[in-house]
Amino acid sequence: MELLLKIWRQANGQKKGSMVNYEVKNIEPDMSFLEMLDILNQGLIETGEEPVAFDHDCREGICGMCSLVINGSPHGPDRGTTTCQLHMRRFKSGDTIYIEPFRGTAFPVVKDLVVDRSAFDRIQQSGGYVSINTSGNTVDANAAPIPKPDADEAFNAAACIGCGACVAACKNSSAMLFVGAKVSQYSRLPQGKVEAKERVINMVKQMDKEGFGNCTNTGACEAHCPKGISLENILNLNREYLKAKIIK
Amino acid sequence: MQSSIVKKVLMALSGIFLMIFLLQHLSINLTSLIPDNGKTFNTISHFMGYNPLVQFVLQPILIFGVFFHFIMGLVLEYENRAARKQKYVYSNTRSSWISRNMIITGLVILSFLMLHFYDFWVPEIQYKYIDHGIHNSSKYFHELQEKFHGQTLRTILYCVSFILLGLHLNHGLSSSAQSVGAVKKENGRIRLLANIYSISITSGFIIVALYHYFV
Numbered sequence: 001m002e003l004l005l006k007i008w009r010q011a012n013g014q015k016k017g018s019m020v021n022y023e024v025k026n027i028e029p030d031m032s033f034l035e036m037l038d039i040l041n042q043g044l045i046e047t048g049e050e051p052v053a054f055d056h057d058c059r060e061g062i063c064g065m066c067s068l069v070i071n072g073s074p075h076g077p078d079r080g081t082t083t084c085q086l087h088m089r090r091f092k093s094g095d096t097i098y099i100e101p102f103r104g105t106a107f108p109v110v111k112d113l114v115v116d117r118s119a120f121d122r123i124q125q126s127g128g129y130v131s132i133n134t135s136g137n138t139v140d141a142n143a144a145p146i147p148k149p150d151a152d153e154a155f156n157a158a159a160c161i162g163c164g165a166c167v168a169a170c171k172n173s174s175a176m177l178f179v180g181a182k183v184s185q186y187s188r189l190p191q192g193k194v195e196a197k198e199r200v201i202n203m204v205k206q207m208d209k210e211g212f213g214n215c216t217n218t219g220a221c222e223a224h225c226p227k228g229i230s231l232e233n234i235l236n237l238n239r240e241y242l243k244a245k246i247i248k
Numbered sequence: 249m250q251s252s253i254v255k256k257v258l259m260a261l262s263g264i265f266l267m268i269f270l271l272q273h274l275s276i277n278l279t280s281l282i283p284d285n286g287k288t289f290n291t292i293s294h295f296m297g298y299n300p301l302v303q304f305v306l307q308p309i310l311i312f313g314v315f316f317h318f319i320m321g322l323v324l325e326y327e328n329r330a331a332r333k334q335k336y337v338y339s340n341t342r343s344s345w346i347s348r349n350m351i352i353t354g355l356v357i358l359s360f361l362m363l364h365f366y367d368f369w370v371p372e373i374q375y376k377y378i379d380h381g382i383h384n385s386s387k388y389f390h391e392l393q394e395k396f397h398g399q400t401l402r403t404i405l406y407c408v409s410f411i412l413l414g415l416h417l418n419h420g421l422s423s424s425a426q427s428v429g430a431v432k433k434e435n436g437r438i439r440l441l442a443n444i445y446s447i448s449i450t451s452g453f454i455i456v457a458l459y460h461y462f463v
Contacts, residue, residue, distance in 0.1 A: 008337070019337055072340025098338035105331050169341060171348050172328035176252075204253055213331030214252045214324050216350065217423035223342035232432035239429035241253045 001027040001093040005040065007052055008100045013108050013116075019098070029089035033076065034059060034066065036088055037099075053112040059084040061226065064161030067168070068113055069100040074165035074224045082163065082226040102164050104173035106211045117164045119210040120178060124162070126206035127199035128182045130191045144190055154188040157181045159227040166221035166229070172213030177221040179207050180233030187240050197244040204241055255324060260427035262317040263420050267445070269310055270417075274452045281459055286389025293388035297372065318358055325351045346419045353416040360409035367395055367402075396460035403461040407454050414450030418442050 002025045010017025024040050031039075034056050041051035057065035066083040070076040076086040091097065099113065107115040132138060146154075158181075166177035183200050186192025192199070215234060222231045276296065280289040296302050346353070368391070375381040396403055421442040422435075430438060 006337070017334075069336060069338075072336060072338045073342075100336055100338070103332050103334055103336055105333055109334075171332070171341065171343070173331040174252075174328075204251060208250065208252050211331060212252075213328040214256055215427075216256075216324070216328070216347065217419075217426045218341075218343035218347040220341045220343035230432065231426070235426055235429055235432055238253055238257070238427060241251075242257065242429060245254075 001029065001088060001091070003027060003036075003091065003093070004096040006096060006098045007113070009052070009112055010101075010109050012111055017109065017112075019100075027088050029087070031088045032059070032084060033068075033070070033086040033088065034084050053110075053114045055114050056084060061085045062161060064163035067102045067115065067117075067163060067165075069098075069102060069168055071098050074102065074168040075163075075226050079223075080226060080228050082161075085226075102168035104164075104167045104212065106173065106175070107164060107167060115164075117162075119212070120162050120164060120175070122210065123175070123179060123203055123206045124182060127195070127202040128186075130186060131195060132191065141191065146189060150188045153232075154185055156230065157184040157188070157233055160185075160225075160229050161227055163226065165224050165226055167212065169220040169224035170213065170215070171218060171220065172216060174215045174221070175207050175210070175212040176215040176234045176237060177225065177229055177231070179203050180235075180237035181229045183240055184233045184236045187236065196240065200237065200240045200244050204237075255320065256427045259317070259320050259324065260424035262313050262320065263424045264428075265313050266317060267417065267421060267424075269313070270449055271445075274449055274456075277456045278452060280389060280392055280456060286386075286392075289392070290386050290388045294383075294385035297376070297388075298383065314361070318354070321351065321354050344419070346415045347423070350416060350419060353412045356409060356412045357416060360405070360413070363402075363405065363409075393460050396457055397463075399461065403457050406457045410450050410453045410457070413453075414446040417449055418446035421445055 002023065005022040005024060006019045007022060008017050009020045022040055022044075024036065024043070027036050027039065034054070037052060037054055044051045055065050055067050057063045059066075061082040061084060064082075066075075068075070068083045070083065070086070075081060075083045077090060078086060101107075101109055101113045101115045102117075104115075106119045107117055110116050160178060160181035162178060164175075164178070167173050167175050170177075183203060186199060187196050217231075217234075219231060221234075222229065276289070276292050279292055280286060282288050341348070371391075396406075419442075422438050425434075425438045
């Protein structure tokens, strides 16, 4: 396969970026998208050019490290997969592929396609946890009876890998699907109910402080989420927040 | 008011309030189609125009609701634009045009409201409170006919605005339900309600405008 890549290049957060064209040849259909970028970078290194910086780690869709907006879609054209799970057979020889970083003021570009997603870490630190006594008296979580629907919903919310595709997909760069998933993950379980009020108020406060936009219910976040996190989590976030604010 | 969730809930509640008002407005307008030479329409319009509760309590609340909804919409749009200063070179989002462009349909509706106020509300205020005109309960139907009969440009402008209003309401209703915390399993019914409501409002107002244009 031969492809024309249009890749966002930006030296750092202070410099302006732009799209740069690269031609890649001898790409096998069974290669992953990231391997294709590895080959591009190998070529750039051999010619003395700066390789394209991009995030990746596990390359099996569970760590949430890879990002990239490929032809306008976060994590590429396939539904329910991350960029590292995308293969070149999804494209045809001669295609032009646009590759951009996740866009959002709260996700500033570090270099090229790498963005700083530590805003998510700070939101998580503000309340995305449960305070469990681990001094030796810990009750086995499996010993707590939990209705099956609640357990299923908590597990579904916990599938969020915090990659930030929801922010990248939303026209407002809203982080409400991520925050909704993290709040729902705990609010459905008895262990999470003790700190439920503080959690939702603090996480929403931190989310707003980070400069994410407002949710206008376009549904793009759910449609582009590689883990299929449901909009129900945003609705649950709204309910939990209002409950926490109204019932003091 | 600082919280993004509080803002979206207030936006939703003001939107729901305006949707209820629109339903009431259309119900009154549809009475102008009753073949009684405008008697029913005139009676209701006169009641709405002179009842102190409507004039001095409900009308100020409505005007506040309209201003609040538009100002909040502009504030949210400003904040949302600031949340993504660098746009994508290539965009291919999986969301509807209507949901992404509520500000455009909203601004068209705002422009339409200016025309609508100029056509009906300003002359009414002038007649009642500036010229101190006498109570004339039979003028409303005639005024309505006068504005539309043979007035091609105005009728087209109204009809186009009603279509955009319908698009705005379609996303607005389902979005409002989500903002106030509706459960997702009700999504199908909410979507159905949004479709029925938006189509009814749009077609209802268009029928009234076209009826008075032709008849």
